Amino acid sequence: MGLPFRDLVRPQELTWEALSGRTLAVDGYNAIYQFLATIRQADGRPFSDANGQVTSHLMGVLYRTTSLLSSGVRPVWVFDGKPPELKSATLRARFQAKQRAEAAWEEALSRGDLETARKKAAMTSRLTRPMAEEAKALLGALGVPSVQAPSEGEAQAAHMAARGLVWATASEDYDVLLFGAPRLVRGLAARGQRGQSPGAQVIDRDALLRELGIDGEELILVGLLVGTDFNEGARGYGPKRALKLAQEHLGWEPSLRKAGLVPAEVAPVADLFRHPEVAEVELPTFRPANEALVRRLLVDGHGFAEERVRGALRRAERAPAEAPANAPRGHQALLDAFAEGDP
DSSP, X not given: OOXXXXXXXXXXXXXXXXXXXXXXXXXXXXXXXXXXXXXXXXTSOBOBOTTSOBOHHHXXXXXXXXXXXXXXXXXXXXXXXXXXXXXXXHHHHHHHHHHHHHHHHHHHHHTTOHHHHHHHHGGGOOOOHHHHHHHHHHHHHTTOOEEEOSSOHHHXXXXXXXXXXXXXXXXXXXXXXXXXXXXXXXXXXXXXXXXXXXXXXXXEHHHHHHHHTOOHHHHHHHHHHHOBTTBOOOTTOOHHHHHHHHTTOOOHHHHHHHTTOOXXXXXXXXXXXXXXXXXXXXXXXXXXXXXXXXXXXXXXXXXXXXXXXXXXXXHHHTSOTTOOSSHHHHHHHHHHXXXXXXX
């Protein structure tokens, strides 16, 4: 679900051209759940092939990835591993919410209310392990690297950004900032959509902490007070009230006690953000797409229109020739864009 930090941050708006040459660690599950929620038919059912296999996730991966590549943005997809035990309560709550949404979707369909049906259907999305493996296979065929995290994908993506393997983490959730990501890019879903933002939002973690007047530990404190995927939070504390308490700089335990939380009970959650389970990986390598393999996976395997697949591949080939794959040069270019006041 992500932390409700929207009211606490003021992201920098950047055009897609300003992001050309940057390598981003994409929170894979976050992105694919977006595809499964939005790429649906009029009655809310996900798109599927002749055998009834869901294809919405593959459509999203294909078009999102080739669209980013055509702008010179290099996406490294990072996939979740085994969830921490601390997340079990959240996962149960999500499962129950999906069951309720499915019942509401079927009820709306029965009375012919397609608008409500589609809204409810978006809340029923399920990403299975085979679907994730299909997405990885497609990315490999596109020449785009993917990383399998041992646990939380957003923690792995944040770690890669902190190490300088990628320039930023791309996700719609603010949680990556608690995991230490130096930069968060939001808004990739708007790429190529008519009427949507002409660029992305970039949040610099150090700049955010300076603006809020807190440090990294106090940012974790704000998250614990509001509630994360790993704890319920303090009663009566939203983002603004939590920030106000953190800005009092009372110290870790006094702040938690003042909010009614028991320090020992939330300590494991804080440690999870400070020291998440991650894998050490090498600098990602991009390769030319294997067009024959892409066709085999999508056209032969799921009945995709060959003309559309070929068009997506041709679009990716139009990526700016000068776009570097590594992070440091892209970092300097974006710093120049900030200095010039690029919107």
